[in-house]
Amino acid sequence: xxxxxxxxxAALTVALGPVVHAQAPSGQPAGGDEVAAGAAGDDARxxxxxxxxxxxxDATDDEATDGDAADVPAADAEPAKPRPKxxxxxxxxxxxxxxxxxxxxxxxxDKVLGGQHWRIESExxxxxxxxxxxxxxxxxxxxxYVHGYYTDADxxxxxxxxxxxxxxxxxxxxxxxxxxxxxxxxxxxxxALTDLRKAVARANIRLPDGxxxxxxxxGAFRTVSQWVDHKLVAEVILLDALYGREDKFDxxxxxxxxxxYHKLIVIGSDTAAESKDFAKQYPFAVVRDGMPDxxxxxxxxxxxxxxxxxxxxxxxMPIVTNGKVIPLLLRLTPLKAL
Numbered sequence: 001x002x003x004x005x006x007x008x009x010a011a012l013t014v015a016l017g018p019v020v021h022a023q024a025p026s027g028q029p030a031g032g033d034e035v036a037a038g039a040a041g042d043d044a045r046x047x048x049x050x051x052x053x054x055x056x057x058d059a060t061d062d063e064a065t066d067g068d069a070a071d072v073p074a075a076d077a078e079p080a081k082p083r084p085k086x087x088x089x090x091x092x093x094x095x096x097x098x099x100x101x102x103x104x105x106x107x108x109x110d111k112v113l114g115g116q117h118w119r120i121e122s123e124x125x126x127x128x129x130x131x132x133x134x135x136x137x138x139x140x141x142x143x144x145y146v147h148g149y150y151t152d153a154d155x156x157x158x159x160x161x162x163x164x165x166x167x168x169x170x171x172x173x174x175x176x177x178x179x180x181x182x183x184x185x186x187x188x189x190x191x192a193l194t195d196l197r198k199a200v201a202r203a204n205i206r207l208p209d210g211x212x213x214x215x216x217x218x219g220a221f222r223t224v225s226q227w228v229d230h231k232l233v234a235e236v237i238l239l240d241a242l243y244g245r246e247d248k249f250d251x252x253x254x255x256x257x258x259x260x261y262h263k264l265i266v267i268g269s270d271t272a273a274e275s276k277d278f279a280k281q282y283p284f285a286v287v288r289d290g291m292p293d294x295x296x297x298x299x300x301x302x303x304x305x306x307x308x309x310x311x312x313x314x315x316x317m318p319i320v321t322n323g324k325v326i327p328l329l330l331r332l333t334p335l336k337a338l
Contacts (some may be wrong), residue, residue, distance in 0.1 A: 125179025148218025
């Protein structure tokens with residue numbers, strides 16, 4: 001029996017050994033593995049919570065960086081680049097004259113002294129065009145008047161009372177007054193007469209086929225001298241304007257290939273000396289002292305002269321403003337009378 005008891009005790013000891021070893025220490029409840037697992041879960045949650053909080057903080061930092069980084073950059077962040085300064089607006093350029101898509105030039109139209117008047121807007125400036133009452137394009141010619149310095153086409157048209165003077169000439173012509181240089185520092189606006197004629201055509205104004213007369217005052221010689229080789233120019237009238245580029249006017253009246261068909265009238269006041277010296281070069285020149293009151297005051301020889309020089313009794317500006325010179329000289333041209 002003792003042996004059996006000893007053996008049974010030994011067996012029970014072996015069987016109960018794991019249970020004894022798994023038994024929690026004094027004061028700790030049983031089921032320690034589940035508590036440990038729960039503690040491990042809590043630890044995991046506690047460990048995860050700071051990570052989540054850190055993630056939230058990072059997200060918050062990111063959002064703050066997106067919205068406020070330019071104002072309050074993070075301590076370890078790269079310094080924000082300065083924002084570029086706004087560019088100054090480019091200066092406005094002068095508006096170009098309006099040209100329609102079809103190439104036509106804008107113009108205004110009104111009645112002046114019973115005739116039709118147009119003011120054309122071109123890139124080279126204003127161009128005034130006028131035709132008298134009873135104008136007949138079939139037999140008409142063209143008169144181009146070029147103003148001198150210190151004015152423009154608008155000023156000359158108004159201040160020189162050009163429509164009145166053109167009408168007083170009683171010539172069947174279309175009269176054109178383009179912009180020209182206001183001073184010696186300005187370039188010629190219409191170097192080619194062909195371009196001026198095209199501008200008038202682009203304003204839907206038909207030009208006649210008759211002769212072209214070019215009349216220029218003072219500094220207009222710079223423009224007129226560039227037109228003397230145009231095939232349509234039959235006559236040039238210089239109003240106190242012969243003080244430069246004499247070689248071009250010599251070509252027109254003396255040495256050019258069409259010189260035999262041309263006529264030149266020179267009026268001198270301030271330019272009397274230069275005009276007289278120019279006229280002396282040509283045996284066919286006719287010289288007259290003073291403008292007559294009427295066209296009949298010119299002699300037959302003077303009317304037919306290939307080169308007529310008149311020493312004017314009128315000063316430089318009255319030549320083009322007093323109405324006693326321009327109308328009379330236009331009656332000496334090959335234009336048809338109305």
